[in-house]
Amino acid sequence: MVEPIWIAGKPEHGAAELPVLSPYDGREVGRTTYATPEQVDRAVQAAADVAATFAGTPAATRAAALDHVSRRIAERAEEFAALITAENGKPLVWSRGEVGRAVSTFRWAAEEARRFSGELQRLDTDAAAAGRMAVVRRFPKGPVLGISPFNFPLNLVAHKVAPAIAVGAPIVLKPAPATPLSALLLGEILAETDLPAGAYSVVPVPNEDAPGLVADPRLPVVSFTGSGPVGASIRRAVPDKHVTLELGGNAAAVVCADWSSDADLDWAAQRIALFGNYQAGQSCIAVQRVIVASGLLDRFTPRLVAAVEALKTGDPGADGVQVGPVINAAAADRIEQWVAEAVAGGARVLAGGTRDGSTIAPTVLTDVPADAKVSCEEVFGPVLVLGPADSDGDAFEQVNDSAYGLQAGVFTHSLQTAFHAHRVLQVGGVIVGDVPSFRADQMPYGGLKGSGVGREGLRSAMDDYTDPKVMVLTGIDL
Incomplete structure (x- = not known):
C-alpha cells in the first residue's frame, strides 16, 4: 500500500514513490510518494488563503480538534509505536514512550488553546494615563513551515503541528524523508477533525527541495529541528522571516x-x-x-x-x-x-x-x-x-x-x-x-549558542508563532 500525502487536509498521491526502509535490516516497511511541485504550491497557497479565517476560529473549535487528535493517538498507540520502530529503528520501549508523549503534547495544546487569552495592563500607574487600560493579545504571524527530523517522527512533528493549531496558524509540515510514515498517519487523524481546509498539509519532499519551501514568502514562520549546519543555512537564507531552530548539542x-x-x-x-x-x-x-x-x-x-x-x-x-x-x-x-x-x-x-x-x-x-x-x-x-x-x-x-x-x-x-x-x-x-x-513537553525547551534559537514546549512555541498586539481603551472608570 502506498500511503497518501496530505494536501490542504485531503489525501493525494504524488509522482515519485518514496520507499521507507528499516534501519535495522534494510527491509521495506512502507511506501509513500514525494509531493510534486504543483502539490506543494497548492498546499502553501491553501495555507495562505485560510490564514485569516483560521486565526479567527473559536478557541473551542481548535481545542476540540487537538483533544480529538490526542484521544485518537492514544487509541491507536500500538499502531503508532510499531510504525515508529519500523521506520526509525528505535526499540518498542522508546517508541511507546514517544507515543505517550505525543498524546500529552496534543492534550497540553488543547488546554493552552483554551487559556490563550492575553492580559490586561492598567496604564493609570502614570497620572498622564488616567482612565486607560491596555489589552494585550497575541495573533498568528501567518502560516508556518514545520521541518521535522527523523529521530522523533511523531512527537517532534506534534511539537510543530499542535502549537500551530492552538493559535490558529496554518502549518505546512515537511517530515524527514527517512521517516515520513508517522507524520502521514497523524495527517489521517487530523483529517477526522473540523479544521478548515488548508489548516494543515503534510508534504514529503526531498531535502534538496526544502530551500524553496523555506524561501516561500507565503510562509513567514519557519520552525526547524535538525542539524546545526542546515539550521544556520536557513537563518542566513531568510533573515526577514521568524525562524526557530532546535539544533542539538553534546549534552x-x-x-x-x-x-x-x-x-x-x-x-x-x-x-x-x-x-x-x-x-x-x-x-x-x-x-x-x-x-x-x-x-x-x-x-x-x-x-x-x-x-x-x-x-x-x-x-x-x-x-x-x-x-x-x-x-x-x-x-x-x-x-x-x-x-x-x-x-x-x-x-x-x-x-x-x-x-x-x-x-x-x-x-x-x-x-x-x-x-x-x-x-x-x-x-x-x-x-x-x-x-x-x-x-x-x-x-x-x-x-x-x-x-x-x-x-x-x-x-x-x-x-x-x-x-x-x-x-x-x-x-x-x-x-x-x-x-x-x-x-x-509543556516546559520551555531549547538551547543557547549552537543549539538554536527560540523555544519549543506548547506555550513557548505558541508565543513564537504569534505577535503581541496592544489595544488601549480610553476613558475607563478604573
Whole structure:
C-alpha cells in the first residue's frame, strides 16, 4: 500500500514513490510518494488563503480538534509505536514512550488553546494615563513551515503541528524523508477533525527541495529541528522571516563531589548508561559527556561500564531490547570513524567500540582528547565520553567549553550548587539530580549558542508563532 500525502487536509498521491526502509535490516516497511511541485504550491497557497479565517476560529473549535487528535493517538498507540520502530529503528520501549508523549503534547495544546487569552495592563500607574487600560493579545504571524527530523517522527512533528493549531496558524509540515510514515498517519487523524481546509498539509519532499519551501514568502514562520549546519543555512537564507531552530548539542552529565554514596553512584550510572544510549544516542539531549568529580571517578567508572554493558542491543521490534540501530549505514560509518579517530588520539575504550551493520555497540571512552569529534561535536550515537573534574567549578567550565548549549544534568544534593549551576551553565535547561535527557513537553525547551534559537514546549512555541498586539481603551472608570 502506498500511503497518501496530505494536501490542504485531503489525501493525494504524488509522482515519485518514496520507499521507507528499516534501519535495522534494510527491509521495506512502507511506501509513500514525494509531493510534486504543483502539490506543494497548492498546499502553501491553501495555507495562505485560510490564514485569516483560521486565526479567527473559536478557541473551542481548535481545542476540540487537538483533544480529538490526542484521544485518537492514544487509541491507536500500538499502531503508532510499531510504525515508529519500523521506520526509525528505535526499540518498542522508546517508541511507546514517544507515543505517550505525543498524546500529552496534543492534550497540553488543547488546554493552552483554551487559556490563550492575553492580559490586561492598567496604564493609570502614570497620572498622564488616567482612565486607560491596555489589552494585550497575541495573533498568528501567518502560516508556518514545520521541518521535522527523523529521530522523533511523531512527537517532534506534534511539537510543530499542535502549537500551530492552538493559535490558529496554518502549518505546512515537511517530515524527514527517512521517516515520513508517522507524520502521514497523524495527517489521517487530523483529517477526522473540523479544521478548515488548508489548516494543515503534510508534504514529503526531498531535502534538496526544502530551500524553496523555506524561501516561500507565503510562509513567514519557519520552525526547524535538525542539524546545526542546515539550521544556520536557513537563518542566513531568510533573515526577514521568524525562524526557530532546535539544533542539538553534546549534552553533559556532571556527577558532583557531594553525590557520593553507593546508592547515589548506582543511580547516576544507571541513568547515564540508559540515557546515553536510548534512541541509540540519537537524541539532542542524550548524554554524551560524563564529567565526574575526580575523587569519585574510581568508584563511578566500573558502575558506569557495567550498566552500559548490561544494556540489551538488537532487533528493535523485540521485547526487552533497549538499544537499536542508528538511522542508516552512513551514520554508523561516521560514528565508527569518530571513535577510531579518538582512539588514535589516545582515548581508551572501556566498553563497546564495535559495530554490527547499522548497530553500534554502546560505547564508553576515556582519556579522550578535548579536540576529538566525539568530545566537541554532536555524536548522535551511543557513545559516552568519561572524564574527571577537579571541582564543581571545573566541571561547569567543562560543560560550557562547547559550541553547544541545550541541556545539562547535574547530580547534586546541594541547593546552592543547583542554583549556581542554573546561573552559570550556558544551556537552555539544567536538570538537577538526573540526566540532561529529561524533557516535559509543556516546559520551555531549547538551547543557547549552537543549539538554536527560540523555544519549543506548547506555550513557548505558541508565543513564537504569534505577535503581541496592544489595544488601549480610553476613558475607563478604573
